[in-house]
Amino acid sequence: MTGPADRVLVLGGGMAGVACARRLAEEDVAVTLVDRNDYHQFQPLLYQVASSQLPAEDIARPHRAIFQDDATVDVVTAEVAEVWLADRGLVLADGRTLTGSHVVVAAGARPNFFGIPGAAEHAFPLYSVADAERLRLHLQALLRDAAPGTLDVVVVGGGPTGVETTGALAELTDALRASVRLDQPGRITIVDRGDALLGEFSTHAQEYVVRKLREAGAEVRLRTGVAAVHPDRVELDDGGSIAARTVVWGGGELGSSVAASAGPEPGRGARLDVRPDLTLDGYPGAYAVGDAANIPSGASGTWPQLGSVAQQSGKWAAENILRERRGEPARPFRYKDKGIMAMIGRNAAVAEVGKRHHQVEGPVAFAAWLGVHMMLMSGVHSKTDAFVTWAWDYFDRDRTATIEATSTPQRIAWGDDQADRPHITVD
Ligand SMILES: Cc1cc2nc3c(=O)[nH]c(=O)nc-3n(C[C@H](O)[C@H](O)[C@H](O)COP(=O)(O)OP(=O)(O)OC[C@H]3O[C@@H](n4cnc5c(N)ncnc54)[C@H](O)[C@@H]3O)c2cc1C
CATH class of the missing domain: 3.50.50.60 (FAD/NAD(P)-binding domain)
Structure with a gap:
């Protein structure tokens, strides 16, 4: 050794x-x-990459750049x-x-695919930048085949990942309807075995989320489990099925x-x-x-x-x-609870903030989401004010999402040293 x-x-x-x-x-x-990987990946924004709201490099910061001023840290890829x-x-x-x-x-x-047949082979998990890129490229390829139903998506799992992804994809679909050639760009369905989305949140917040997703055009199917995943459909445990060539897996870890x-x-x-x-x-x-x-x-x-x-x-x-x-005893971990939050899309966010999980919605919840995300990014980027500008722009305005091959999503103007670029490979 x-x-x-x-x-x-x-x-x-x-x-x-x-x-x-x-x-x-x-x-x-x-x-x-x-x-x-030679980069740190910021998982909370993976769905923004998958839905073409952000380029992958924006959430993949090279470890060497993060530790460039730390002479005692040796990075091994x-x-x-x-x-x-x-x-x-x-x-x-x-x-x-x-x-x-x-x-x-x-x-x-x-x-965690829970051993569900076909899930590991055909569903798209969202755990890494490569996963997000894979999903984005898959959707982009499907867009070229503009037949009705091609862009139908099933999102499995009603936790924050599933909810945020559903919101982002519903927005993307809406943008395609408004801006390009498709009358029926796709149906987004979120499926969960439980009685509610966002199981950790209060009933009021859960109802808010279902309402907002439906307003955004998504279908919400609760008390529905997935029995198998096929390349062109999802089999449900009630005997039914949903046709979809894209299944996003937010089912657990x-x-x-x-x-x-x-x-x-x-x-x-x-x-x-x-x-x-x-x-x-x-x-x-x-x-x-x-x-x-x-x-x-x-x-x-x-x-x-x-x-x-x-x-x-x-x-x-x-x-x-x-x-x-120093020869002192280790101390038990004390967590400072910042609360729980989810961004459902433009003008829609829900948060339960602080230790007592005080509930807020809309722009106030978004502000809480932003505060926590800035804190999470602070160890990785030297400046986070550009992220704030980007995020308010996303939340507030009707900027068109797109997955077309020719367009590039708006970048966050990080202002960090960009000389060291992440090496993102998608197999
Ligand atoms: C889609 C998604 C959205 C999320 N949204 C939020 C949110 O809004 N707010 C929030 O607070 N949390 C959110 N989370 C959870 C949060 O991102 C995680 O709790 C957090 O990233 C965990 O950090 P970690 O360092 O433990 O693991 P990770 O961030 O997963 O880091 C693990 C690292 O280990 C490396 N690694 C693993 N195995 C090996 C190996 N064998 N060899 C070499 N390297 C290896 C990986 O490449 C990775 O870089 C989200 C998670 C996901 C997946």
């Missing part, structure tokens, strides 16, 4: 891994951050094949091994496979069960954070898989590593 013994290894350069590495870099701790928690080591797919004084597993999540096979028996959702201080029982010097971990929240179970939980837990793990180095 190679690698300095006092180096902290961070597996994953998402929200949790970046927050962890940044905090350690502030104290000049040597960090090796390993990610399969490689697939991690195995995690050796007992040795605090990572085995890379090319055979290299790295070891350190600590290892932080921040490998995120993957879609599992902890990343490399984390799940790291050693400890995975817990709920194939995530690693961590102790309150984010360490892994029986593996000194090993931490798990963000979507890869089940982080205890006290009596009520675990914190949800949210960007703010990922960012705060990544930073907290760094603080605990710094405490360990």
